[in-house]
Amino acid sequence: MVMPELPEVEMFRRYAVSTSLHKRIKEIEAPRGSILIDATMSELREALLDREIISAGRHGKYLFLGTSNNKYLTLHFGMTGSLRYFKLPESAPSHDRFRISFVDGYHLSLNDPRLLGRVRLADSVERFVARHHLGPDALSITYEDFRRTVGERRGMVKAALMNQKIVAGIGNLYSDEILFQSRIHPKSQIGKLTEQDMYEMYQCIRSVLSASIDCRTNFACLPDSFLLPHRRKGAECPGIEGRVAAEKIAGRTSYFCPRVQKLRS
DNA sequence: AGTACCACCTGACGGC
């Protein structure tokens, strides 16, 4: 099952571009209801029906489908959401929660077994990002901004990496990978990180997320040096003799290699 | 300000 963090949502963005751009919207439906936030179905229909999707943007874990009348259908995938494009009713996903139907008979659906995905309507991406207090996108943030915003916090580094207000797009899985490759223990206190630690972490954010996108988020395709394919308690650490440890940190089960990742405290 | 915990939500899985 796909956990939608930045690379996964980037795949959804590309999928939407390759399937759904410049098609006239005929109908929208929410078969199970209660997926809309801050907007009603009639507002959504008013904004979208008879329009086309002309752009697909992403900020962190949010996907923005821009329409020809300057509105943005904003999708969040929760922890199990994904996009499916199909024509025949029998090809509809089994957990179809939000469906856009185009005049050519095709559909784009948000498939979401655990019902944690959300759909909103926005007037601009910038205003949406500001309203939800999202930090810069993890692949766009500069090192200066990263060092400053992380540096002025206290607490555990893992919590900061996963905090969407600091940097948008990193969740539990990729924060574990970034910290593993940075050789930093997830419980390390931010105030104890060196300048070198910060820079290392910043570079690993970029390289880890990019590598996953290059692999189309298929973990089996990642280099042998990655932790993600071995993200099980007791598994062998990649590249060093040792076992993967699991511990609840910042409210999430965290996997790390204690021999590689030393605690800064 | 940071942390811990809960709720939402369902499918998978292990224990008995």
Add this chain to the structure above:
DNA sequence: TGCCGTCAGGTGGTAC
């Protein structure tokens, strides 16, 4: 076999 508790994790809320 089948029931049941637990876990998975993004977001957003509350209490301390």
